[in-house]
Amino acid sequence: MTTARPKLRRLSHHVIDLIAAGEVVERPAAALKELVENAIDSGANRLNVALLGGGTQRIEVSDNGCGMTPDDLLLAVERHCTSKLNDEALILISTLGFRGEALPSIGASARLSLISRTPDSDTAWQIRVEGGVITPPAPVAGPVGTRAIVEDIFFATPARRKFLKSPRVESNHAEAVMRRLALAAPHCAICFTLDERTIFDLPPQKPLERAQAILGETDALCEIDETRNDMRLTGFICGPACTRATAAGQFLLVNNRPVTDPVLRTAIRVAYRPVIEPGRQPVVALHLRLPFDRLDVNVHPAKTELRFADEADVRALMIGGLQRALGHGAGQGGQKIRFSPSRSNIRYPARDSAPEDALPSATPERPLAGARMGPRPDLPQGGFAEQFAGFTPSARQIASPNAPPVAPPAADHPLGAPVAQVLDTYIIAVAEDGNLILVDQHAAHERLTHERLLAQHAEGRIRAQRLLLPEVVDLTAGQAHALLTHAGALGELGLEVEAFGGSSVLLRTMPALLQGGDGAALLRDLAEELAEDPDLTPGDSGAFERRLDAIVSRMACHGSIRAGRRLQPEEMSALLRQMEQTPRAGTCSHGRPTWLKLSRTELEKLFGRIR
CATH class of the missing domain: 3.30.565.10 (Histidine kinase-like ATPase, C-terminal domain)
Structure with a gap:
């Protein structure tokens, strides 16, 4: 038929x-x-x-x-x-x-x-x-x-x-x-x-005013202006503490044209990935300008998708520019509040500057409920001298209720001066403009340790310290194999491991920055992650390098001040000052905020003084 x-x-x-x-x-x-x-x-x-x-x-x-x-x-x-x-x-x-x-x-x-x-x-x-x-x-x-x-x-x-x-x-x-x-x-x-x-x-507005009106973030915008190979990236971004559940807060322009291009959105996601929680989306308003002959807008009738002559170049500009903008210390960039209330009436008792080795060791102490003011003579001094060598904080500390008042901290210390520790976990500070600062001590110190470990790794090798008594860590066969397969790469991170019969491994060294941390617990966590990662294969150093940030994040978590660790005023001040100088210190290694700021307006709303 x-x-x-x-x-x-x-x-x-x-x-x-x-x-x-x-x-x-x-x-x-x-x-x-x-x-x-x-x-x-x-x-x-x-x-x-x-x-x-x-x-x-x-x-x-x-x-x-x-x-x-x-x-x-x-x-x-x-x-x-x-x-x-x-x-x-x-x-x-x-x-x-x-x-x-x-x-x-x-x-x-x-x-x-x-x-x-x-x-x-x-x-x-x-x-x-x-x-x-x-x-x-x-x-x-x-x-x-x-x-x-x-x-x-x-x-x-x-x-x-x-x-x-x-x-x-x-x-x-x-x-x-x-x-x-x-x-x-x-x-x-x-x-x-x-x-x-x-x-x-x-009304007709300046770009910043229009971005504030559209994004709804009037206080948390950080300006960005980057150039690369005849391309220019400008606009405004929010810091990692300001995220949303969807990408609805991402506004992208290319040569004045609103777009929803996947290349640009992927670059934004990659740039923010180390500093925000998984599943959260950053808030940005970005404008990319490039020569017309390096761009094809005639891809779809809707004109929201593009083709770039050199996608790699565009991604490099986007990722590099965003990461540099996010690489400020705490108190800068997206965390900065532009609202300037009148000066607070709080006075700060005088005290000498904190010593360079003011931060405490990572050994947790018994939690104590409530707020604690002034020095604690029963607490040990020092413990993280190497990590903060060469840094001299200058904010005034509380010494005693009877000390003479002094002026508020300098404007170049946006996290202010510490006045108390609450629940042996959160530091309360008052900024120069009178705003109230709340700091999660573990999250903050975790980011500081993370960045120091990455900096040492970039220099060639993380400085290690040999354990007086090597630790024997019992693992499953798969975990031990995964750990020993990448023993060379772990050695560059300051973790020297070797087989110890059966499924046990011997830990001989720890990074000096993690002194006092639980090496066995760290090794178990790393072994579990390496064994369950399908992208890590024996001999694939590139895959391990791509996982480097997550691995260092795990190490930093194990070597940081714990919640419940009582701090002295000098230690709290040193932590705040170092946060102000450390890149990406607005969030911890897992993307959680390290500090929060309450302005006078927000406090008055909480107490019902204004609506």
């Missing part, structure tokens, strides 16, 4: 328009994006955007741009007609739009009305397109600029309409689009309303 040969036929223009419309306008937020991009490209500096039903009922975008003549309106709703593309090689594309598809696609699937007036015209003109059917322009009243109204979206494509989500979900997508576009055009005043509820009403 012969199957009938299918017959080729030419699709009608109406079907072609509907197919194309499905690519360009996949939901109301996509139509909104195209209309607002047109408004920005028109040179407008004021936009009013209003949606009903998440855009499923009505989308209205008004601008004060250059406007269009009747002939322009007729061409604007015809496919592949545009005033923005002067380079037929599709290289020098400086506008948000350029394909000439948006308005015809919207008109093919919805009821579109355009009202526009040029500055030299006595009247405005209106054109209508409903399901692809065009009504010629007619004169109407209207101000200079363009007003676009979209109603009953997808009425001409019922198959697409039934897949729309609830108005609330569509509203969320529309709001996300508007926030990205508002960030791309800080020079524009933008008023955005949803169901007659104002979401934001922004």
Whole structure:
């Protein structure tokens, strides 16, 4: 039996328009994006955007741009007609739009009305397109600029309409689009309303002010400005203490174009991975500028995905720039609060500067509930002298309630002066501006130890100390094999191990920075991690190197001050001063915050003084 040969036929223009419309306008937020991009490209500096039903009922975008003549309106709703593309090689594309598809696609699937007036015209003109059917322009009243109204979206494509989500979900997508576009055009005043509820009403702003308004983080933004091979990365990022559950707080621009490019998002994730908790997402507003000939924006009709001529170069700029911005000591970068309340009335009793070996050993002591003020003569001195050699803290300490008052700590000590230790775990300090600082002593010291271990490893080898009595550690056969397989690499980390019969191993040395730590517990944890990591194979030094940060993190955790360890004022001060000088000290090795700041405003809210 012969199957009938299918017959080729030419699709009608109406079907072609509907197919194309499905690519360009996949939901109301996509139509909104195209209309607002047109408004920005028109040179407008004021936009009013209003949606009903998440855009499923009505989308209205008004601008004060250059406007269009009747002939322009007729061409604007015809496919592949545009005033923005002067380079037929599709290289020098400086506008948000350029394909000439948006308005015809919207008109093919919805009821579109355009009202526009040029500055030299006595009247405005209106054109209508409903399901692809065009009504010629007619004169109407209207101000200079363009007003676009979209109603009953997808009425001409019922198959697409039934897949729309609830108005609330569509509203969320529309709001996300508007926030990205508002960030791309800080020079524009933008008023955005949803169901007659104002979401934001922004005047023309500086980039920092617009970023603060869009991100909602007015106090935690750190500026970034990096260059590499004719590329420039600018913008603002939040420190590792400010994260969100999703990537909704990541706003990316490339040559002023809002994008959701996977290359850039991966670079952000890699840069933040060592300093935030797993599963959390950083908050950033970044703008990448690069030559037009090193970028292809004609990848998808939505124009949110890109192709870079050199992805590796872009990733290097992003990761390196972000890591340098995150490499500040505690109290700088994303942790810095710009709010400046009046000076606190707290006075600091005088005391000599803390000694260089002020930090305590890692041996935990019995926890003591409550807060503890002043010195503790029953506690031992020193213990971490090598780790903090060459550092001289200068903040004033509390000595006794009767000591004479002195001025608050200097402004270059953003973590302030310690005044107490609570629950033998948390340090309370007061900053120069009167803000209250809370420090988790174990998390903070863990990061300091982590960075010192990495620095020694970068110099060639972590300094080790031979144990007076080598420790025998009993493991499973698989764990012992994994540990001994990487004995050479572990030796470079200061852990000298060797077989000791059966599934036991002998630990001969420990890193000097971890003096006093539990070597057997550390070795068991490392053996378990190495045995369960499928990417680590015998002889694969590269895979072990990629795991280096996590391995050093585990070592730092075992060698740090524990929660419940009582500290003297000198020890607390030395810890704060070193945090201010150590990269990435805003979070511990596991991504948890090492310190928190409560401003006067936040304290007054807690006590109900203000709302």
